Amino acid sequence: MTEKTFRSNIQIAVEKVRVENPLAPSITNTVTQDFVANAQLAIGGSAAMVYLPDEGEAIANFARAVYINLGTMFPFYAETIPxxxxxxxxxxxxxxxxxxxxxxxxxxxxxxxxxxxxxxTIIRGNPSEIIALAKLWDLNDHEGGKVRGVDSTENVDEAAYSAIRLAKFTGGAVAVSGAKDLITDGEFAIYSSGGSPLFTKITGSGCALGGVMAVYLTVASPIIAAFTGAAIFNRAGSLAAEKSSTPASFKVAFLDELYKVSASDVASSEFQVFPC
Amino acid sequence: MTEKTFRSNIQIAVEKVRVENPLAPSITNTVTQDFVANAQLAIGGSAAMVYLPDEGEAIANFARAVYINLGTMFPFYAETIPxxxxxxxxxxxxxxxxxxxxxxxxxxxxxxxxxxxxxxTIIRGNPSEIIALAKLWDLNDHEGGKVRGVDSTENVDEAAYSAIRLAKFTGGAVAVSGAKDLITDGEFAIYSSGGSPLFTKITGSGCALGGVMAVYLTVASPIIAAFTGAAIFNRAGSLAAEKSSTPASFKVAFLDELYKVSASDVASSEFQVFPC
Amino acid sequence: MTEKTFRSNIQIAVEKVRVENPLAPSITNTVTQDFVANAQLAIGGSAAMVYLPDEGEAIANFARAVYINLGTMFPFYAETIPxxxxxxxxxxxxxxxxxxxxxxxxxxxxxxxxxxxxxxTIIRGNPSEIIALAKLWDLNDHEGGKVRGVDSTENVDEAAYSAIRLAKFTGGAVAVSGAKDLITDGEFAIYSSGGSPLFTKITGSGCALGGVMAVYLTVASPIIAAFTGAAIFNRAGSLAAEKSSTPASFKVAFLDELYKVSASDVASSEFQVFPC
Incomplete structure (x- = not known):
């Protein structure tokens, strides 16, 4: 894919979601549901959250893409998730x-x-989570991947090896969130920059990003959906950081920018590509 | 009821809630609890959310009105709700x-x-939900009522027949939310307008409205409570839309307006009445 | 402890949290998790919420302090909490x-x-809750402690006796939240003032305060942690109330102030001490 095609596909993904208003239902943690849903709505998508086994089946059957986030667990997930x-x-x-x-x-x-x-189809996490998942799936013989609660103790580059191994295994895309974001399909590693350190001062920005990637997955390929999510977050985050330097007003400004940032602005955002 | 009495009853409901600070506890979905509670508090009411069977009984026993929203289900609701x-x-x-x-x-x-x-006592939903409920209760032989996740695929007028049938059956009030809102007691159909399309870009505005109607139900009749909820949402939504054209700052402005809009302003809001 | 030492300890607690970014995981109610987590992040801490029995054990084993709030109950808490x-x-x-x-x-x-x-180690509640807990534990032979939903029907002074009895029993600290806050270790009763009546118009400010006290408990003694939490809430609340007189924008301003208020500003906040 040429850079031009890549940028064009991003622009199309942003625009299609705004026109089609696609639903990407979730099984997701209770802490950040409001932020996930509002981010999905802000980009033009639609949201619904469920917990029960037959409801999980229902959304898998009727939706074009689904978001699964195991941040908070209920006992009956033993049946819901499988x-x-x-x-x-x-x-x-x-x-x-x-x-x-x-x-x-x-x-x-x-x-x-x-x-x-x-x-x-897409795996999204912070560096520690991506390293830990690769190890859990026996795809990473390296050390690392210490997870402390929901925060990362590693940086994005340390997780690159794990991310690439995961992507090669799934055949989909893997996104590692950090100061810069790494998105890979196992062939290429794409770095998206922008955003703001304030993302680490509001709860759920990672969850919201996962939910937004699921919305883009209803209209685009895994790598385009994952990159578009990261790019719109980074672009809207940069714009919001120009308006606010404190977390709560930054969050409001960020959601507002997700809603109004132009598709061409997202598509022209900065990135770097490296072969894996 | 004359128009003057109707408007007077609305004003009294808004004022009474601000003075009495009545509690309207909820069994409601986890996604939008924060918004429901903050909307209930903003109008002068008080909030509490429960899940367990004996807690549901407790709130039914001590509260003056209760809000039930089945947006997210837990297995034990099989016992809690009955x-x-x-x-x-x-x-x-x-x-x-x-x-x-x-x-x-x-x-x-x-x-x-x-x-x-x-x-x-009051049923509140979007057009698709109202049509679907009327069908589930064998009160609607019409077609329609396709529900897609939590969004509506029908408009308010298409749900009018179902709303009226439901209201005649319950003897209470039914509210259908949309670009304009329909509130009916089975005898009259009252349309409330105002608000903003931005309500569809923030999660939980419908849930918050249901919770607010429950607060007004502690001090007013079903039709007055339902209409007052719709009217204060439409008035505060219109005022908020003058201040913001993006979803997250609109939501902040809307909750602020719920808190400060005058009772007389709500009572003088635009509506149209038709006999059923 | 002299006043100078006390103020110095508060300043150190505020600064240490900002440097160390300590995690204080929670088992807490679903309604206000977003606010709890965002308040914990705003002061420089870190957040994680769990529900399941072995997850509760896990956080107890790895965290430096934990927050438990039984605002919403799940059936399996019968095992999780013990x-x-x-x-x-x-x-x-x-x-x-x-x-x-x-x-x-x-x-x-x-x-x-x-x-x-x-x-x-710390018990935090509104006056009615503190009185009710003292009675439940047979530490209060007084009348009172009527709880109505999640609101208090008593004021802080009425709960002072119960708070002191509880603190003497636990050997830790007890904080009673109200127009002014009472913090006691059973030897001294310290009153912190400031804040804003708007705290009662947003849901979860008490929960957020409990979560923030847990963060300070990772770096400070019970009485310092409890007082620092109350003091930063009162100071940030006062600053926010200068910027906003309506609940939703007040909440945004409050979280912003939690993030940016200086440690010395918090440490120099007004308080009064009385021997118990």
């Missing part, structure tokens, strides 16, 4: 996995282990 | 039903079916 | 208890009764 994954596979519905808090609790670990067989 | 409904009936406590996401999952369908026997 | 409390005790991990909605439902009452044996 049934949802099977329905996603049967229907060939693409989905984004956000392995938040990987390493805490046995149920989360069991379910994230099972996910290996269902090859998430 | 026990709460029986307690509401025994105590004659009025309640608002918001049939969010009707049609997704068997438990939600079972519980919404049971609700028919408990005749919710 | 296992978490035992792990906290085994590891000697300090924790903050927020007895929100005490008196509603049997499970909440059972778990709050059990907590007596685990002596929470």
């Amino acid at each position: 049934r949802t994954l099977r329905a996603l596979k049967n229907k060939n519905t693409p989905f984004v996995l956000d392995p938040v808090a990987i390493g805490i609790g046995t149920l989360r670990t069991e379910l994230l282990t099972q996910m290996k067989n269902f090859k998430p | 026990r709460t409904l029986r307690a509401l009936k025994n105590k004659n406590t009025p309640f608002v039903l918001d049939p969010v996401a009707i049609g997704i999952g068997t438990l939600r369908t079972e519980l919404l079916t049971q609700m028919k026997n408990f005749k919710p | 296992r978490t409390l035992r792990a906290l005790k085994n590891k000697n991990t300090p924790f903050v208890l927020d007895p929100v909605a005490i008196g509603i439902g049997t499970l909440r009452t059972e778990l709050l009764t059990q907590m007596k044996n685990f002596k929470p």
